[in-house]
Amino acid sequence: MSESTTRLVNWAVFGLAFTSGFIIMSIELLGGRILAPYFGSSIYVWGSIITVFMVALSVGYLAGGHLSMMNPRLGRYGYFFLAAAVTAVPTIIFGDNLMDWVFLQVEDPRYGSLLAATLLFFVPTAILGMIAPYSVRLLVQESHHSGKVAGGLYFVSTLGSALGTLLTSFYFVLLFEINEILITMAVVLIVCFLIATLIDRLLAQ
Amino acid sequence: MTKAAYLLSLALIFSPALLADKVIHREKSLYRNILVTQRADRRCLAFSVKRQRRNQTCMNVRQPTKIVFPYVRMTFAGLLVNPKPRKVMMIGLGGGTITTVLTELYPDLEIDVVEVDEAVVRVAEEYFGFRATEKTNVIVQDGRVFTRRAALRGETYDYIILDAYTGDYIPEHLMTHEFLSDIRDLLTPDGIVVANTFALSDLYDHESVTYASVFGDFLNLKVPGTGNRIIVAGKGTLPERSVLAAEANRLGPRLEPYSVDLLNLLSYLDRNIDWDTTSRPLTDQFSPANLLRGR
Numbered sequence: 001m002s003e004s005t006t007r008l009v010n011w012a013v014f015g016l017a018f019t020s021g022f023i024i025m026s027i028e029l030l031g032g033r034i035l036a037p038y039f040g041s042s043i044y045v046w047g048s049i050i051t052v053f054m055v056a057l058s059v060g061y062l063a064g065g066h067l068s069m070m071n072p073r074l075g076r077y078g079y080f081f082l083a084a085a086v087t088a089v090p091t092i093i094f095g096d097n098l099m100d101w102v103f104l105q106v107e108d109p110r111y112g113s114l115l116a117a118t119l120l121f122f123v124p125t126a127i128l129g130m131i132a133p134y135s136v137r138l139l140v141q142e143s144h145h146s147g148k149v150a151g152g153l154y155f156v157s158t159l160g161s162a163l164g165t166l167l168t169s170f171y172f173v174l175l176f177e178i179n180e181i182l183i184t185m186a187v188v189l190i191v192c193f194l195i196a197t198l199i200d201r202l203l204a205q
Numbered sequence: 206m207t208k209a210a211y212l213l214s215l216a217l218i219f220s221p222a223l224l225a226d227k228v229i230h231r232e233k234s235l236y237r238n239i240l241v242t243q244r245a246d247r248r249c250l251a252f253s254v255k256r257q258r259r260n261q262t263c264m265n266v267r268q269p270t271k272i273v274f275p276y277v278r279m280t281f282a283g284l285l286v287n288p289k290p291r292k293v294m295m296i297g298l299g300g301g302t303i304t305t306v307l308t309e310l311y312p313d314l315e316i317d318v319v320e321v322d323e324a325v326v327r328v329a330e331e332y333f334g335f336r337a338t339e340k341t342n343v344i345v346q347d348g349r350v351f352t353r354r355a356a357l358r359g360e361t362y363d364y365i366i367l368d369a370y371t372g373d374y375i376p377e378h379l380m381t382h383e384f385l386s387d388i389r390d391l392l393t394p395d396g397i398v399v400a401n402t403f404a405l406s407d408l409y410d411h412e413s414v415t416y417a418s419v420f421g422d423f424l425n426l427k428v429p430g431t432g433n434r435i436i437v438a439g440k441g442t443l444p445e446r447s448v449l450a451a452e453a454n455r456l457g458p459r460l461e462p463y464s465v466d467l468l469n470l471l472s473y474l475d476r477n478i479d480w481d482t483t484s485r486p487l488t489d490q491f492s493p494a495n496l497l498r499g500r
Contacts, residue, residue, distance in 0.1 A: 036378035037489045040347025042321065043235055104357075109350050174497075177490035 021160030060129020068137035078196030085189035234324030262300035283399035290364035296348035297369035301335025410484035
C-alpha cells in the first residue's frame, strides 16, 4: 500500500472507531430510560445495564480479535456496523412488547431488568465490541508499532464514548425522543458501513 | 473599635450558628443523603445536604398532629373532591405525615404506601412517629413497578397521592403520560389523584400539558409563597365550586386540629389554563423533567 492509501485507511478506521465508541455509550445511557418504565430507575437497573454492556463488549472483543485473523480488510470491517444497525432495530420496534413479557415472567425487578437488558442490548453491543480489536489489526503495519496503535485506538474510541455520554445525557434527551435518537444511531451506523465499503472498493481498483 | 462594638459584631457573626438546626440523625441511603434536624420543637427531614437544604417535611415534636409544612397541608385539598376515601395508594412516604393524618381522620382507610428507599421508612418510624397500622401496608418498591403490578392484580384505588418528587430530583419515569395513564387506570370511577409538584420553571408547562393529556380538566392549587402546587385530577367530571365549598365547610372543623384550613385552600384552587398549551407533553420517550426544572 502507498503512504496515501495507508493514511486514508487510518483516518477512516479512527473515525469509524470513534463513532462506534460514541454510539455504544449513547445506547447504554438510553438503556436506563428504556428500562425505567418497567423496572424503575434504581441502582440495580443501572447495575443490570452496565453488566450487560460489559459482558457484551468483552465477548465482542474476543470475537472481533478472532475475526481479525481471517483475511482482514476494510470491506469486512464495514459489516460490523451494518450488523450493529440491523440488530439494534428490534430494540426500537419490539422493546415494549419484550419488556412487557419479561415483566410478567420475572417478579424481581433486579433479574427482570437484567434479562430485559440482555435481550435488548447484548447482541448489538457485542457486535460493536468487535470493532475495536479489528480496528487495531487494520491499523498495525509492524508488530513493534502495535502498542502505540492500540493506544491511539483506545484513545479515539474512548473519547468517542465520552462525547456520546455527554451529548446524549445533556442535550439529546432534551431535544429528541429516545426512538428518534436510536434510529439516528442506526442510520449513522449504516453510513459507517457505506464509508468502509466505498473506501474498500476504491482501494481495490 | 470599642469593646462593646467588638462584642456586638462577634455576636452578629455567631448568632446564625446559635440559631442553627441541630443534626440529630444523618445517613447516606442508596438514593440520597438523609438528614434529620431539630431546632427547638421543630424537627425536620431533609434530603441532599450540599447546596441548599430543602426540608421534605417538618414536625412539631410537642404537637405532632399539627402540620407544619404548607405543601403538606395543601395535599388535603384532595379531600374536597373525594371526601370519603376508602382505599389509598401513596407514592413517596417522606416523614409519613400525610399517611398518619389520613389514618387518624379515616380509621377504616386502607393505605398502600410505596416508598423506594427503605431508609426513609425507617427514619419516618424512628423520628417522625410514623406507624404502619393493620391497614397500612408499606411497600419498598419503585412506584412505577408497583403501579404495574397493582394493575396486573386488578387493584383499584379511590385516592392516589403522588409525592415522589423532591426539590433536588424528580424520578422522571414517574412524570410521564404513560405513567399517569396507568395511574388513571387504577382509579375507581370516582377516584382522584393528588400530586404534589412544582409551581415554577419550564416544567410547569410541560407537566400541566401532560396531566391535561391524560385527565382533561384538573384542579390546580398554588398558594403564594410556596414553590409547590397541588394537582387534583380525576376520572370523572370534577365537582363545581359550590360543591367544593360545601365540602370545605363540612370537613373544615375536622381538619382544623391539623392546621389545615380548607376554606383558605379552596380560595386558591382553580381550573384556569395558565400554562403554555403548546408545550411538549412528557412521555416515556421524552422525559427530561430534571433538565426542564432547571430552566
